[in-house]
Amino acid sequence: MSTTLEELFVKVRAENRAALIAYIPAGFPSKEGCANAIKALVAAGVDAIEIGFPYSDPVMDGPTIQEAADISLKAGTNAADVFAALKVASDSGTAAVVMTYWNPIEKYGVEKFAESIAANGGSGVITPDLPIEESDQWLAAVSAHKINPIYVVAPSSSDLRIAQVSAKTGGFVYAASIMGVTGARASVSVDAAELVGRVRTATSLPVAVGLGVSTREQAKLVAAYADGVIVGSAFIKLLLNADDEKSGLMAISELAKDLAKGVREGR
Amino acid sequence: MSIDELPGRFGQYGGRFVPEALIGALNELEAAHISAQSDSAFLAELAQLHRTYTGRPSIITEVPRFGEYAGGARIILKREDLNHTGSHKINNVLGQALLTKRMGKKRIIAETGAGQHGVAAATAAALFGLECVVYMGLEDTRRQSLNVARMKLLGAQVVPVTSGSQTLKDAINEAMRDWVTNVADTHYMLGTVAGPHPFPTMVRDYHKIIGIEAREQVLELCGKLPDAVLACIGGGSNAIGIFHAFIPDSGVRLIGFEAGGDGVETGRHAATITGGSPGVLHGTRSYVLQDENGQTIESYSISAGLDYPGVGPEHAYLHDIGRAEYRAINDDQAMNAFSLLCKTEGIIPAIETAHALAGAMIIGNELGPDATLLINLSGRGDKDVQTAAEYFGIPL
Numbered sequence: 149m150s151t152t153l154e155e156l157f158v159k160v161r162a163e164n165r166a167a168l169i170a171y172i173p174a175g176f177p178s179k180e181g182c183a184n185a186i187k188a189l190v191a192a193g194v195d196a197i198e199i200g201f202p203y204s205d206p207v208m209d210g211p212t213i214q215e216a217a218d219i220s221l222k223a224g225t226n227a228a229d230v231f232a233a234l235k236v237a238s239d240s241g242t243a244a245v246v247m248t249y250w251n252p253i254e255k256y257g258v259e260k261f262a263e264s265i266a267a268n269g270g271s272g273v274i275t276p277d278l279p280i281e282e283s284d285q286w287l288a289a290v291s292a293h294k295i296n297p298i299y300v301v302a303p304s305s306s307d308l309r310i311a312q313v314s315a316k317t318g319g320f321v322y323a324a325s326i327m328g329v330t331g332a333r334a335s336v337s338v339d340a341a342e343l344v345g346r347v348r349t350a351t352s353l354p355v356a357v358g359l360g361v362s363t364r365e366q367a368k369l370v371a372a373y374a375d376g377v378i379v380g381s382a383f384i385k386l387l388l389n390a391d392d393e394k395s396g397l398m399a400i401s402e403l404a405k406d407l408a409k410g411v412r413e414g415r
Numbered sequence: 416m417s418i419d420e421l422p423g424r425f426g427q428y429g430g431r432f433v434p435e436a437l438i439g440a441l442n443e444l445e446a447a448h449i450s451a452q453s454d455s456a457f458l459a460e461l462a463q464l465h466r467t468y469t470g471r472p473s474i475i476t477e478v479p480r481f482g483e484y485a486g487g488a489r490i491i492l493k494r495e496d497l498n499h500t501g502s503h504k505i506n507n508v509l510g511q512a513l514l515t516k517r518m519g520k521k522r523i524i525a526e527t528g529a530g531q532h533g534v535a536a537a538t539a540a541a542l543f544g545l546e547c548v549v550y551m552g553l554e555d556t557r558r559q560s561l562n563v564a565r566m567k568l569l570g571a572q573v574v575p576v577t578s579g580s581q582t583l584k585d586a587i588n589e590a591m592r593d594w595v596t597n598v599a600d601t602h603y604m605l606g607t608v609a610g611p612h613p614f615p616t617m618v619r620d621y622h623k624i625i626g627i628e629a630r631e632q633v634l635e636l637c638g639k640l641p642d643a644v645l646a647c648i649g650g651g652s653n654a655i656g657i658f659h660a661f662i663p664d665s666g667v668r669l670i671g672f673e674a675g676g677d678g679v680e681t682g683r684h685a686a687t688i689t690g691g692s693p694g695v696l697h698g699t700r701s702y703v704l705q706d707e708n709g710q711t712i713e714s715y716s717i718s719a720g721l722d723y724p725g726v727g728p729e730h731a732y733l734h735d736i737g738r739a740e741y742r743a744i745n746d747d748q749a750m751n752a753f754s755l756l757c758k759t760e761g762i763i764p765a766i767e768t769a770h771a772l773a774g775a776m777i778i779g780n781e782l783g784p785d786a787t788l789l790i791n792l793s794g795r796g797d798k799d800v801q802t803a804a805e806y807f808g809i810p811l
Contacts, residue, residue: 204711207591208434226708250432251695255709277432302436328596
């Protein structure tokens with residue numbers, strides 16, 4: 149049986165376009181605000197939602213996501229809030245995954261975490277600081293609960309490494325477009341296209357590009373060669389800068405509509 | 416240990432929990448370290464540096480007047496405080512600087528809490544002509560402004576870190592972010608035996624000279640091994656450095672003293688093994704101060720160098736197998752021992768080290784006057800004069 153995420157990529161391939169994947173941390177800008185943001189993003193045409201598990205020491209994240217995580221953690225966000233946000237997303241019919249650093253999974257219980265993802269309609273989990281060498285217990289758990297283990301590859305990854313990582317991956321391969329941390333950037337690195345090309349020689353899995361995408365134009369460029377476009381910091385920045393929740397939701401909705409056009413214009 | 420492979424794990428601890436972008440660099444570093452350890456020219460260059468620059472071998476000093484406060488036990492100090500830059504940290508940075516050169520990298524980054532490792536890294540960078548950026552929590556740059564100035568005088572750039580708790584833990588996060596971005600030309604000169612493999616093993620290899628020298632020196636002085644070897648422990652580099660040569664000596668107790676802050680029961684402490692639980696922080700599995708959701712809990716100690724919510728994975732392993740013991744010493748106990756060593760022996764220790772001295776007073780009283788205790792005097796207290804003056808109410 150396929151996950152909702154796998155079905156999504158079959159669908160967008162048939163439509164000859166890329167999927168738009170939006171990232172939002174659980175509990176940000178508030179518990180209720182997060183649920184409203186998920187609904188607004190889905191209504192605006194986002195194809196998949198990535199719920200972030202806020203973590204105290206997020207070494208892969210730039211200042212924007214760190215700030216959002218700090219706000220969320222100060223409000224007491226925990227695993228139950230992450231699963232609640234996941235359920236809001238999956239109940240809306242979109243593919244929904246969780247992105248989390250490893251320690252919260254280990255503390256929650258590896259087997260139980262995979263079980264809770266599946267129980268709340270989640271398709272998979274992105275684990276940015278879990279190398280495949282440390283993954284045996286995790287892979288057994290995701291396999292038992294039929295969810296996708298999503299791994300990240302980077303421009304510094306060798307071809308051999310990309311093949312090894314892809315072989316363990318399910319759903320899609322997350323291609324980090326640049327050497328660096330999350331955050332909106334003026335342009336998407338040329339490394340991204342090269343990296344996606346290298347991933348394609350290693351696997352037939354879909355490849356989604358994250359890190360640095362914030363505009364319709366960038367989404368269009370990436371959609372020309374990738375199966376998915378991941379946008380996070382750009383949405384979070386809008387929510388952080390908004391005067392109130394309502395104007396923040398309107399702003400992310402506008403951006404999502406724009407990006408949804410971008411992912412359909414690439415080819 | 417075979418020379419062509421390093422243990423990446425210590426029992427269930429250690430390993431590598433890092434973004435994929437860093438895997439290549441960690442493999443490169445591991446390969447460079449392995450080849451360097453079997454390269455006699457590399458080892459000779461490092462030994463020469465230690466003789467002519469660090470001031471090795473460091474001496475041992477017997478301290479009978481201090482021993483009177485430790486149950487009359489025979490107390491011997493390994494004087495890492497007399498090394499160039501004032502602590503054991505120089506052992507590691509010289510080794511890693513030579514490795515940086517060997518890997519053809521031109522830029523180093525480092526994290527620092529109290530500033531001791533930052534100063535050591537800046538020193539090595541100056542000596543080898545490397546660009547050096549030191550990440551330091553904004554809070555720590557205020558507490559340790561003298562060391563910030565020292566690093567700047569040595570030509571390093573000091574970047575105050577404003578995220579999170581603005582202390583050592585966040586400085587490490589920021590250094591990791593820099594490394595993910597600039598890994599092609601940059602070496603991360605990590606300052607302790609934590610972090611992803613190969614750091615815990617590699618940093619230990621550069622510090623184990625402390626125990627190798629001390630073991631010979633104590634045998635020569637006493638005609639026998641000490642009953643116990645004592646060290647303070649934050650990340651654990653000075654402790655593993657002096658412990659390592661004694662691990663096969665099953666009759667020698669190895670005792671690490673963690674920072675108990677206001678007392679472990681208050682929650683305001685940095686005693687990671689005593690008060691924490693197994694988890695993953697900064698790329699390695701070890702004991703971590705964490706809450707029920709796996710979020711890191713901020714640590715506290717009067718000693719900035721021990722103020723860290725993690726600990727090296729080899730210590731976690733030595734604890735679990737029962738080969739080493741770990742106890743907590745609170746701020747007041749440490750400051751009492753600090754003052755005693757100053758007044759009985761004319762040696763101002765680092766406040767970090769004072770935790771081991773306070774431990775010696777307890778262990779000495781437990782074992783009595785026939786015991787011989789070896790203590791790693793890991794650093795000198797010049798940097799702590801302001802903190803100590805404030806603690807003892809001496810007007811500045």
